[in-house]
Amino acid sequence: MGLFSGLLRTPLLTSPLAGLARFLFAPDGLTVAGAVLVFVGVAAAVAIRGPLTARRRYDALPERRRRALLVPALLVAILVVLMFPISMGSFFAQVIAIVTIYVLMGFGMNITLGLAGLLDLGFVAFFAVGAYTVGLLTSTGEFGLAGWSWWAAVPFAVLFAMAFAAFLGLPILRIRGDYLAIATLGFGEIVRILAGSDLLKAWLGGPQGILGIPKPIDVPPGHPLAGPVQIYYIALACAAIVAFVAWRLRGSRLGRSWMAIREDEDVAEALGVNLVQTKLLAYMLGGAFAGLGGAVFAGLVGSIFASSMQLFVSLNVVALVVVGGMGSNPGVIVGAIFLIALPELFREFSEYRFLFYGVALIAMMLYRPAGLLPSRIVKRELYSPDELDATARGDASSPRPAAS
Numbered sequence: 192m193g194l195f196s197g198l199l200r201t202p203l204l205t206s207p208l209a210g211l212a213r214f215l216f217a218p219d220g221l222t223v224a225g226a227v228l229v230f231v232g233v234a235a236a237v238a239i240r241g242p243l244t245a246r247r248r249y250d251a252l253p254e255r256r257r258r259a260l261l262v263p264a265l266l267v268a269i270l271v272v273l274m275f276p277i278s279m280g281s282f283f284a285q286v287i288a289i290v291t292i293y294v295l296m297g298f299g300m301n302i303t304l305g306l307a308g309l310l311d312l313g314f315v316a317f318f319a320v321g322a323y324t325v326g327l328l329t330s331t332g333e334f335g336l337a338g339w340s341w342w343a344a345v346p347f348a349v350l351f352a353m354a355f356a357a358f359l360g361l362p363i364l365r366i367r368g369d370y371l372a373i374a375t376l377g378f379g380e381i382v383r384i385l386a387g388s389d390l391l392k393a394w395l396g397g398p399q400g401i402l403g404i405p406k407p408i409d410v411p412p413g414h415p416l417a418g419p420v421q422i423y424y425i426a427l428a429c430a431a432i433v434a435f436v437a438w439r440l441r442g443s444r445l446g447r448s449w450m451a452i453r454e455d456e457d458v459a460e461a462l463g464v465n466l467v468q469t470k471l472l473a474y475m476l477g478g479a480f481a482g483l484g485g486a487v488f489a490g491l492v493g494s495i496f497a498s499s500m501q502l503f504v505s506l507n508v509v510a511l512v513v514v515g516g517m518g519s520n521p522g523v524i525v526g527a528i529f530l531i532a533l534p535e536l537f538r539e540f541s542e543y544r545f546l547f548y549g550v551a552l553i554a555m556m557l558y559r560p561a562g563l564l565p566s567r568i569v570k571r572e573l574y575s576p577d578e579l580d581a582t583a584r585g586d587a588s589s590p591r592p593a594a595s
Contacts (some may be wrong), residue, residue: 265446285419291426297523299480302431308453313379317478321485332403400496517560
């Protein structure tokens with residue numbers, strides 16, 4: 192996967208068989224492997240069956256009991272999240288940081304595709320703008336321009352990604368359907384090729400990229416926040432902020448306008464929705480979230496290469512939104528865990544990695560076409576009322592889509 196090629200040089204991933212042996216049979220390896228297997232099993236159970244039973248029991252409780260259960264559960268979840276890198280090590284912190292970067296991009300794609308219905312196959316271009324902006328403004332190497340800190344460069348990365356999304360969006364957002372997907376695919380490839388070409392080598396480094404990007408927090412090597420651990424906490428904080436913004440947008444008037452456009456652009460325009468302006472806002476906000484993901488990625492890796500900005504990154508983001516459930520913010524997180532975390536944890540089996548990846552996607556489309564955690568609107572669109580009632584009672588764990 193081109194996006195994280197810089198992370199493949201870590202000792203655990205250098206030799207697949209040796210790394211797997213150390214991972215499984217080190218003094219604490221069995222514990223780590225067992226934890227991974229338990230995590231996979233619990234995630235699968237929760238994704239397939241758990242939410243139905245748990246949600247049904249939770250809704251049956253009185254209001255006071257529900258509030259009494261919610262607060263301790265949130266506190267335990269926050270404690271587990273904060274202690275995770277300390278108890279599991281820097282490798283797992285690095286994996287979760289990678290997942291969180293995809294979650295940031297997934298929230299942006301969920302606005303663009305899940306709410307507004309705009310399929311963007313060049314989404315990695317905004318990610319690249321955010322990463323290169325942080326690289327140019329913070330690098331201590333040859334191509335550094337300002338020598339700023341990471342914190343000072345991040346707002347500019349987000350703003351430049353939004354401006355770039357507006358620049359690309361204005362000429363193409365009048366296009367609909369598959370033509371829009373092809374146009375965005377072309378823009379994404381243009382950005383990748385220009386970033387690695389000799390034409391912009393004097394500014395962006397060409398194939399050699401931008402090196403010497405400092406960490407957000409300057410700490411000595413032995414410090415608890417050294418390495419990917421600090422990016423873990425920063426990425427989680429960014430994801431929490433973006434999740435809140437996405438949640439508020441989804442229930443706003445603007446969010447309802449996006450969903451109206453997704454259903455039928457002609458009807459939405461007849462009801463007074465400005466198509467170009469509303470779609471452009473979705474495109475810009477999606478680009479801003481992707482730019483923030485690129486900024487976090489630059490701080491994690493410490494270098495930026497054009498070869499990291501592959502089409503597969505955009506396809507991954509689209510896949511995690513579809514697998515998690517289009518239009519569902521919790522579904523973005525579940526989709527990122529399912530499609531990014533598990534393949535990263537089992538990267539040792541790289542020879543068969545994408546085989547299982549493809550099989551999992553096909554199985555998802557067959558047995559969970561609405562996604563792992565679909566929104567209520569999507570479930571009403573795909574399933575008949577009888578199937579929804581049967582699912583709520585627990586009679587059917589994966590109903591089939593209603594015939595149109």
